[in-house]
Amino acid sequence: MEPRTDTADTFICAMIPPAHVTLDRREGPFGEVVLRERGEHFEIIANGCFLMDTSDGRSERLLIDAALAALPAGRTGPSVLIGGLGVGFSLVRAAEEERWGRIAVVEREQAIVDWHRRGPLDRISGAALADPRTEVLHTDLLDHLRTTTERYDALCLDIDNGPDWTVTEENGSLYSPTGLARCLDRLTPGGVLAVWSAQPSAEFEQALRNAGFTRVRTEEVAVARGVPDVVHLASKGS
Structure with a gap:
């Protein structure tokens, strides 16, 4: 039977x-x-x-792809600062693209760094972390932007759920006039700021313009239910 x-x-x-x-x-x-x-x-x-989770990394990869596409034509070996290691999708995408020069990743949570270096997330990011262009900076993004003198061609920031919904209250200062001014100052002329968000924000687009950014626009990634994930993009004048 x-x-x-x-x-x-x-x-x-x-x-x-x-x-x-x-x-x-x-x-x-x-x-x-x-x-x-x-x-x-x-x-x-x-x-x-x-x-965040590892079920769908389209918007995290878009964060990197859109920033690279928005850089001035002919720029060789551009540097990128990724704000937030997360589940590693943005870092992996950057390492897959040979056009990037230096790839710096800021992550303030030692636990997340450990999960990637010696834990389960190594299967996602192991090769990217071993890339000689990659450097992990164990520090808070806001502190790094305030204290570093280095300038980057692209800032790709994904440290929270976006400007209108922060998990950690102090992260809200990144989207403030002072925080955006620091981002602008840390970019090379013609450099690009890309900010991940769980929802579009017209108010944040205006805040970017008020901070002195140009070519402000938003790219969306449709999701199965609810509002789309987005990447807010803005450029520093040359």
């Missing part, structure tokens, strides 16, 4: 999302960060709020 297959039960089981498994939980100077595994994907939770 052939084994019985109940297609209705199979369908119901397929519709139930897999339970998550907590792989690591750390308490740091900025609160709690958690790495979870759900099925074949990883999730990062910050202070109890979902931050």
Whole structure:
């Protein structure tokens, strides 16, 4: 006798999302960060709020691609500062593109750096971290922008859910007039600022113009439900 297959039960089981498994939980100077595994994907939770996962990296890759495309033609070996290591999609995309010169990544959470260097996320970013162009800076992005004298051809920032919805309150200062002025100052002439956001923001576009940026525009990535993820783009005049 052939084994019985109940297609209705199979369908119901397929519709139930897999339970998550907590792989690591750390308490740091900025609160709690958690790495979870759900099925074949990883999730990062910050202070109890979902931050990102590995299910769809289109917008994180767009952050890098759009910035490179917006740079002036003929610029060789441009440098990029990636704000936030996250699940590694933006870093991997940058390392895949041989046109980038120096690739600096700022990450303030030691736990996230550890998950990439010696943990489960190594399978995503291991090759990119080993790229000789890559440097990981373990510091807060806002502190780095305030203290460094280095200028970059592109700033690709993804440190929160965007200018209108911050997981960590102090991250809001990045999108303030002072924060945007620092971003402008850290760019080379003709350089590009790219900011990831979980939703479009006309107010942020205006804030970029008020800060002195030019060619302000927004590129969208459609999602299955709800408003699209976006990348806000703006250039420094030459």
